[in-house]
Amino acid sequence: MRKVLVVLMVLVLAVVLFSNEKVLRVLMPIGGGYTIEDQEVIAKEFEKENPGVKIEMEFVGWGELWNKIITSIGAGAAPDVMYIGSRWIPALAEMGAIIPLDEYVSPEKRALYYDTVWDTVTYNGKIWGIVRAMSTKVFIYNKKLFEENNVKVPTTWDELLEAAKKIYNPNEGIYGIAMAGKKFVSTVTQFQQYLYANDGRIVDENGEVVINNENGVEALNFYVELSKYAQPGILEWKREDLIKLFETGKVGMYIDHVHNALKAIEKGVDVGFFLIPGGPSSTKPYSTVIVTDSIAISSQCKEKELAIKFMEYMTSFEKQAEWDLKLGFVPPMIKEKELPEFQKWYWKPYIEVIKYGYPEAVNIKDWEGVQEVVLEAIHSVLLGVADAQSALDQAARIIEILQK
Amino acid sequence: MIKKRSIPYILIIPLVVSFALFMFYPLYKVFENSFYEASFLNPFMRQFVGFENYKWLFNFKLFNPKWSYFMTALGRSLLWVGISVFLKIILGLGGSLLLNSKYLSGSKIYRTLVVVPWAIPWAMGAMMWAWTLNSQFGIVNSFLLKLNIINSPISFFSTPLTAFLSTIFVDVWAGLPFVIIMLLSGLQNISESLYEAATIDGAGDFVKFFKITLPILKPVVLTVSLLSLVWTFNSFDIIWILTRGGPLNSTETLPVAIYNVSFLMTRFGGIGKASAMTIAQVLLVTFISLIYIKILGKGAES
Numbered sequence: 013m014r015k016v017l018v019v020l021m022v023l024v025l026a027v028v029l030f031s032n033e034k035v036l037r038v039l040m041p042i043g044g045g046y047t048i049e050d051q052e053v054i055a056k057e058f059e060k061e062n063p064g065v066k067i068e069m070e071f072v073g074w075g076e077l078w079n080k081i082i083t084s085i086g087a088g089a090a091p092d093v094m095y096i097g098s099r100w101i102p103a104l105a106e107m108g109a110i111i112p113l114d115e116y117v118s119p120e121k122r123a124l125y126y127d128t129v130w131d132t133v134t135y136n137g138k139i140w141g142i143v144r145a146m147s148t149k150v151f152i153y154n155k156k157l158f159e160e161n162n163v164k165v166p167t168t169w170d171e172l173l174e175a176a177k178k179i180y181n182p183n184e185g186i187y188g189i190a191m192a193g194k195k196f197v198s199t200v201t202q203f204q205q206y207l208y209a210n211d212g213r214i215v216d217e218n219g220e221v222v223i224n225n226e227n228g229v230e231a232l233n234f235y236v237e238l239s240k241y242a243q244p245g246i247l248e249w250k251r252e253d254l255i256k257l258f259e260t261g262k263v264g265m266y267i268d269h270v271h272n273a274l275k276a277i278e279k280g281v282d283v284g285f286f287l288i289p290g291g292p293s294s295t296k297p298y299s300t301v302i303v304t305d306s307i308a309i310s311s312q313c314k315e316k317e318l319a320i321k322f323m324e325y326m327t328s329f330e331k332q333a334e335w336d337l338k339l340g341f342v343p344p345m346i347k348e349k350e351l352p353e354f355q356k357w358y359w360k361p362y363i364e365v366i367k368y369g370y371p372e373a374v375n376i377k378d379w380e381g382v383q384e385v386v387l388e389a390i391h392s393v394l395l396g397v398a399d400a401q402s403a404l405d406q407a408a409r410i411i412e413i414l415q416k
Numbered sequence: 417m418i419k420k421r422s423i424p425y426i427l428i429i430p431l432v433v434s435f436a437l438f439m440f441y442p443l444y445k446v447f448e449n450s451f452y453e454a455s456f457l458n459p460f461m462r463q464f465v466g467f468e469n470y471k472w473l474f475n476f477k478l479f480n481p482k483w484s485y486f487m488t489a490l491g492r493s494l495l496w497v498g499i500s501v502f503l504k505i506i507l508g509l510g511g512s513l514l515l516n517s518k519y520l521s522g523s524k525i526y527r528t529l530v531v532v533p534w535a536i537p538w539a540m541g542a543m544m545w546a547w548t549l550n551s552q553f554g555i556v557n558s559f560l561l562k563l564n565i566i567n568s569p570i571s572f573f574s575t576p577l578t579a580f581l582s583t584i585f586v587d588v589w590a591g592l593p594f595v596i597i598m599l600l601s602g603l604q605n606i607s608e609s610l611y612e613a614a615t616i617d618g619a620g621d622f623v624k625f626f627k628i629t630l631p632i633l634k635p636v637v638l639t640v641s642l643l644s645l646v647w648t649f650n651s652f653d654i655i656w657i658l659t660r661g662g663p664l665n666s667t668e669t670l671p672v673a674i675y676n677v678s679f680l681m682t683r684f685g686g687i688g689k690a691s692a693m694t695i696a697q698v699l700l701v702t703f704i705s706l707i708y709i710k711i712l713g714k715g716a717e718s
Binding site: 078079082083085086088103106107108109182185193194195196243244245246247248256257378380381383384387388391392394395397406410413414 | 456457458459460478479550551552553568569570571572573574575576659660661662663664665676679680681682683684687
C-alpha cells in the first residue's frame with residue numbers, strides 16, 4: 013500500500029514538474045449581464061486552439077473589482093490579465109501596475125475602433141488597455157406620455173425642462189423625468205451627461221480642473237432644476253434601478269442603455285429615443301458620455317506573449333461582435349455597425365451619438381477619489397446645503413490635490 | 417506516554433494556533449501598518465512615519481471644515497451605535513418577555529419566525545429593506561399612504577436624517593433576533609417558584625419584573641448588549657448596501673470611513689491611515705467594553 017502511494021506521489025510530482033502547461037490568470041467581472049458561463053466559454057475555446065495553455069479565470073462582482081485589483085497588486089499576486097473599468101487606467105498606470113500596449117497594437121487593429129474609443133484607454137500619450145465593452149447613452153422616452161401632454165421631442169435644454177414640467181403630475185404619480193442621486197458611480201455619469209452636454213468637463217484636455225467653470229455650474233444648476241420634475245427623493249435612486257420606474261409607464265423620459273429600453277418595450281411601453289441635447293453653452297447639438305471597459309495586462313505578468321495573444325483573441329472582430337450582440341453593448345468597432353442586428357431602429361441613436369461623445373474619465377488621475385468628491389458636490393446642492401458654484405469650487409479644490 | 421494533565425493543553429492547541437493566525441497576526445499587521453505611510457496606489461512605497469498617521473486622525477479635514485474626517489465619522493458612529501444598541505436591548509427585552517408569556521398561544525411559531533431576520537444574510541436583508549422602504553415601490557409607503565398618515569411618499573434614504581434613522585432601523589431589525597433569543601433563554605432559566613412566592617407576598621407585575629426578572633437577567637443583558645455593541649460598531653454591509661455612507665456622508669460611520677480611506681480616498685489616506693483609524697476603533701471599543709463591564713458587572717454582584 014505504502015509503495016503504491018510513493019509511486020503515485022512521484023508520478024504527480026513528475027507531471028507537475030515536467031509538464032510545460034502555461035497558466036494564465038485572468039480576472040473577470042460578474043454581474044450586470046456578465047455571467048461565469050459566458051466568459052468560461054471563451055477560456056475553453058482559447059485553450060482548445062492553444063494546447064498546453066490553461067486559462068484560470070477568477071471572477072469578482074463589479075462592486076469589488078477595484079478593491080480586488082489594487083489589493084492583489086499590492087500583495088504581488090496580480091492576475092496576468094485584468095478586466096477593468098477604463099476610468100481606472102490613469103491610477104493603474106501611475107502605480108506601474110499595468111503595461112503600455114502601444115507596441116502590440118497594429119495599425120490594422122487601431123483602425124478597427126473609433127478614435128474616441130482609443131481616447132478612453134489612453135493616458136500620457138500611451139495605450140493601456142484594449143476596449144472590450146462600450147456604452148453610450150441617449151434619452152429613452154415614453155411616447156404615450158409625450159403625446160398626451162402635447163410635448164415635442166426636446167432639442168434644447170429649455171425644451172427638455174419644458175417637457176419634464178408638462179408631463180410632471182405628482183398627484184397621479186407621473187413624473188417628467190427619472191433621475192439618479194444615490195452615492196454611486198452611475199450618478200456621477202448621469203451628471204456628466206449634462207456637464208458634457210454643456211461643454212463642461214471635470215478635467216480638461218490639458219489636465220486642468222475645470223468642473224467649477226461657468227459650464228459646470230450651469231450644468232449642476234440644470235440638474236437640480238430638472239430634479240424638481242423627477243420622482244421625489246432622487247438621492248435614493250441609482251441609474252441602474254430607474255428602469256423599474258420607467259417600465260411602469262409613469263415616467264416621461266430618462267437617460268439609459270439600449271438594453272434597458274428593450275426591457276421597457278417588452279413591458280409594453282411605447283418607447284422612443286432622442287439624443288441628449290447640447291446645453292446653452294455648448295458648441296455641439298448633442299452629447300453623450302463614452303464609457304468603456306477594457307482588458308489590461310499586469311506588469312507582474314510573466315507570460316506576456318501569451319497574455320497578449322489571449323487579449324487579441326478576446327478582442328478580435330468576430331469575438332467582439334459576438335460579445336456585443338450577446339450582452340447588448342454599443343459596438344466599439346466601426347465595422348460592427350454593419351451587422352444586421354445593429355441596423356435595428358433602437359440601435360441607431362446609440363451608434364449615431366458616438367461621434368458626439370467624450371470619454372468618461374480622460375485625464376482623471378484618481379477616479380475613485382474624484383467620484384466621491386463630485387458626489388459630495390451633487391448631494392450638497394440637491395439637499396440645499398450649498399449653491400452650485402461653492403459646491404463645485406470645493407470639489408475643484410480637492411480634485412486639484414487628487415490630480416497632483 | 418502523554419501525561420493526563422497535559423491533554424487539555426494539547427487539545428487547546430488548534431484553537432490557540434488558529435486564533436493567533438487569524439486574529440492576532442492580522443491585528444498585529446494592522447497595528448504595524450498604522451506606523452507606516454503606505455497606500456494601495458503606491459504598493460512599493462512603505463515608509464516608517466511614527467505617530468504621523470495618528471496625528472492625521474485629528475488634523476485631516478475633508479468636507480467638514482470644523483471637525484477632522486476621523487472625528488466626524490467617530491462622532492456619527494457613536495450616535496449610530498448608541499441608538500441602535502439601545503433599541504435592540506429595549507425591543508429585545510420586550511420581545512423576549514412577550515415570547516416567554518404563558519398567555520401567548522402559538523409561541524413556538526413566533527419563536528421560529530423571530531429567527532428569520534437573523535437567518536437571512538445581512539446583505540440580502542439590506543437589499544430587501546432598500547426596496548421595502550423605497551418611496552415608489554415600497555410597501556411601507558404604500559401602507560402609510562393608504563392609512564392617510566402621509567400625503568406623499570417618504571424617501572427614507574434621500575435626506576440625511578431619515579437615512580441615518582432608516583439605516584439604524586434596518587440594523588436593529590437584523591440584530592434583534594439574537595438579543596431576543598439570548599434573553600429568552602435567560603428568562604426561561606428563572607424559576608417559576610420565585611414568581612409564585614412573590615404572588616403570595618402580594619407583589620404586582622411591575623414589582624416582579626423589577627425585583628425578580630431584571631436582576632436575574634442582568635448578566636445575560638450585560639453579555640448580550642456587550643456583544644451587540646461590538647457587532648454594531650463593526651456593522652458595515654447594511655450601511656454600504658443601503659446608502660454607501662450617503663447622502664452627504666450622513667451615514668458614514670467609522671467602518672465605512674475606514675473603507676473609504678483604504679480604497680476610495682487613497683490619495684489622502686491609504687492603508688497606513690486606515691490602519692490607524694482601525695486601531696483607534698479597536699482601542700475605543702475595548703475601552704467602552706471595559707467600562708461597561710466594570711459598571712454593570714458591579715451592579716450584578718450586589
